[in-house]
Amino acid sequence: MEAIKCIETRRSIRKFKAEQVPHETMQEIVAAAAYAPSWKNTQVTRYAVVEDPQIKARIAEEATLGFEHNSGIIKNCAALVVVNMVHGRSGFERDGSYTTSKEDRWEVFDAGLATQTFCLAAHDKGVGTVILGIFDEAKVAEIIGAEDGQKVAALVAVGYADEEPAAPKRKSVDELVKFM
């Protein structure tokens, strides 16, 4: 798909068909997301793909901070991708000190770039996604058994779309940009 068309037609998908996303397709999406830029090419983003309905149900019931809207999406999706970040590399010097006043926030920035690239690559392959930000980070880490040294950045519900939502209104270019 042409890049601008892919960017403009990607929508957050919250209703999914029961069909699973083949592992090969998921691997191709991750391979594309690996081309996202990152701090000094540190590539700190990792993807834990939760397909097990029991683990998804635990996250939906125990780790959505009571936000039932997200519980429903998590139960309904084909796979819930837990986007993790290897902590302490992006934005850090070799001696462990922060490089800039943003301290460790560059790793979140990198994970965001990778996550959007993941969502665009999924869209190109006909796979729907929605990024979920309202969740209990510590609880998700506990349920999936997050690896030492990694932090949960975001959740992405994934599957074949069972809806065609319209694009929410966007701000005008004049509101978004200024030239100096």
Ligand SMILES: Cc1cc2nc3c(=O)[nH]c(=O)nc-3n(C[C@H](O)[C@H](O)[C@H](O)COP(=O)(O)O)c2cc1C
């Ligand atoms: C950081 C972030 C957190 C989000 N959290 C949620 C969420 O918890 N639940 C949800 O349904 N959508 C969530 N969204 C999706 C946004 O609501 C959606 O991207 C926005 O309304 C624009 O719609 P579009 O993605 O279809 O263009 C999140 C998106 C981002 C980038």
